[in-house]
Amino acid sequence: MKRVPPPPVRKPGGTSALDDVRGLLPDYVDPLPRNRADIWYFVTRRRFVATLIVALLAVWLLWPTPVTAEEPTDSEVRVSEFFAALQRRDVDTAMSMTSGVPAGADAGFLTPSAMSDDWRVKTVRDEYRFGDEPVEVDVSVTLVGADGYDYPMWLLLTRDSVDDPWILEDPFTLVSFPMIALAYVEANGVRLPEPTQDPSDYEPPQFAMFPGSYRFYSDVDSLIEVGSEPTMLAGGVHTVAVPDLRMVDESAAQRAVNAYVDECAALPALQVGGCPFGTDRVPDPEDDERLFDDASKVEWEVVEYPIVTVAGNNLNLTDRQRGAIRLTVTGVDPGTEAAVLDCQILTDRLSVRVLPDGRLQVYPEGYAGALLDVDETLIERRTCDV
Incomplete structure (x- = not known):
């Protein structure tokens, strides 16, 4: 039987067991520094690299990336054109985009002089649009009044075919004027004679109005004070114009x-x-x-x-x-x-x-x-x- 030689005796100051292992490995690279100066350099270098990586990652995340806005749909464009016409007080253009005045409603206030421009459009967005070439779509609109508040509204757009322009179905608000001590109806300074009403009809006359801001009635010289704040009409909600009157003289x-x-x-x-x-x-x-x-x-x-x-x-x-x-x-x-x-x-x-x-x-x-x-x-x- 072959005799195994005993392990070598190490003298003080000689090589360690780790040195023996290193000697057996070809081209061995020491992963750890062996003195204090090397350790400081090793730790500092890795901290610098880590910090640099984090900084570059933060810059990459926060750097403004160009975003391509989604193109508005043809129905959204149509609605925007409708409100742009209202802002210009272009009644003919606006009316050409609608289905017409509702039956039984008075159109006396659908005039440029009864309109206002102290409001704006905040958003126009398709909500229910089915298919690539729909003939009916619901569009949500948010208007901002002179008071700074948002006024949401919904519009239904229809067309007979994809080759026809979109039509806004009844974008008006119906406003009732009950009989009061003013023998006329008024909106934004425009006065109209009190409509003739059938005595058997208990419903007051209704007027169709475009979306926008309106003030119903105003002070009568130094005779009567009218407590009436501007009202934002956002379509679809029936409104009753009832001011507070006070006899001054x-x-x-x-x-x-x-x-x-x-x-x-x-x-x-x-x-x-x-x-x-x-x-x-x-x-x-x-x-x-x-x-x-x-x-x-x-x-x-x-x-x-x-x-x-x-x-x-x-x-x-x-x-x-x-x-x-x-x-x-x-x-x-x-x-x-x-x-x-x-x-x-x-x-x-x-x-x-x-x-x-x-x-x-x-x-x-x-x-x-x-x-x-x-x-x-x-x-x-x-x-x-x-």
Whole structure:
């Protein structure tokens, strides 16, 4: 049996076991430094390399990369063109892109003078678009009003074929104007006569309006203050234009009431529907138990006008002090003594409203028309002490 030689004896300061292993490996490269200076260099170099890699990676991630914007679709372009026409107040171009005014709606405010440009388009984006060549698509639009708030809206676009232009289906907002103490409708300073309404129709007239910013009604000189803030219309949402009214100059209402009383007093009748005074019976001055069957002469004389105040959004009249009027009736029989009655003037069933030219009109509550158009049997007054 072959004898194995013992391991070599190492002397102090000689080579280590690691040195023996290194000697057995060809072209061995020492991965670790063997002294303090080499260790410092080794660690510093690797820290520098690591820091450099991290810095280059951060620069690569944060460096602005050119992004190619997606081209807008033909439907998005069509919607943008529609709103651009509104900004220019080009009504003809805008209307040519729509399906037309909704049936039953008034188009009186679809005019350049009733439009505004104190708003802008923020986004236009297809939401539901099926296929490469659709004939129907939903587009979402965000408008920004003068108040800085966003107003989203949806539009439906249709076309008969891919060769036809897109049509915006009913992009309007319907606005109702209930009857108030202003005998007209107004938007952005444009006044239109109050629409004629069928008495059996309880729905107020509706006007079609383009998307945009509108102020409904404005102050009437120094007569009436109108509390009305701009309203942003973004299509599809029915809006009711109801301002808050406050009579600033009550003396103007007082003058209108006085003129109305004079108009009634000039009528040779015991009762007239809508007048704030009247009677249906006149005692015979010669016999209290008898009444005049007929009269040859009826005269009203105003003794004192009522003092009124105006309150409420309908500018209803209220008596602060009732008025007084004297009635003189002469019978048909010759020699009949004239009957004289003292009567009150009551304005609690009267209202006042502003006409388009700024004048005030007093009318019986619920009957905003001329005196002769009133059904007398419904609003006759009995104010005489009989």
